[in-house]
Amino acid sequence: MTTETVRENPPSTIIAAFFGFLASTVSAVASGLLVLTSRAEIEATLRKSDPGAAQDRLDRLTLVAQAVPVAIALVIAIVYLWLSFKLKAGRNWARVTLTVFTLLQAASLLTTAPSWAGYLSCGVAVVATVFSYLPPSNRYVAGVRRAA
Template sequence: MTTPQEPGDREQPTPFPSAPPPPPEQLPPTPYQGEVEPNVLSAPPLSASEIGGGAPVGEAPKELRIAFFLWLGVAFLHFVAAVLAIASHGSLADVLRQSGQGLTEEQITAAASVVVAVVAVIDIVFAALFTWFSLKVRAGRGWARTLLMIFGAVAVFAGLVTLSSLLLLILIVALVVAGFVMLNLRPTSEFIAAQRRA
């Protein structure tokens, strides 16, 4: 049995049923859906012409490979100069004896040994530096190209003082000049610039 409602009692309205959840919205496909979105702030990739004549970044141009062998030739000639300096110890001692400076035999031998040792060490250091810089410039290091040219000029002027063989000096000068030219040709410069950007 139901009880009659009194005037002050109002029937509570039945709440509306809750709305069903909306269907999942399908977003319009984007060009990068399912992929990682590219960084819009990064630079665009370089074209083959920007890298340098269409050659891959890792492949050194012919001019740079020639320069590499020219500078290795300079290093080898400095090694030869060190060997010649050591071999000339006796003739240097003879020159000191004939100079008439009044030196004793021990002083002559010591002076010749010091001069030969200094010249041989300088030539060996130059040979090692030219070899190392040549390897680095072949890999596209710009600083190695700069140092090769600086040490090449120093080697020529040092050769004027320390080398006793005119033929060896002419060969070193020829290789240094050819190395300068090859290191500054356009393909070499473009390759080094591309390696710097990579």
């Protein structure tokens, strides 16, 4: 197997893992964007925690409470996308990193109140992780490593 063949023809298990991580990323971004639909709930919670706060202060705090999760979701999505493409290229370190991120994502389900999108994203990431370690994936990653 030449370097060109290895890099151009990842097995179907790697392709499935790649698309699984892409789908997980889209789902995670959707989950992060759900916070944009809960402005009134966020403002009500902030008002309860500080009943004497001025409306302009509440508006700023609400904006920050919405912007931070969205920004975090977008940064994570960019990293996930980059890692997904590196996995498709046969990089073992990307596969290991995605595995660690998937484990952290699964652990976060136990400590937070995730939305349906959070469960969906994690489930798809778990399936993608399994595909990335199936025998054809292992052979592909080993072949890329030897060719490098």
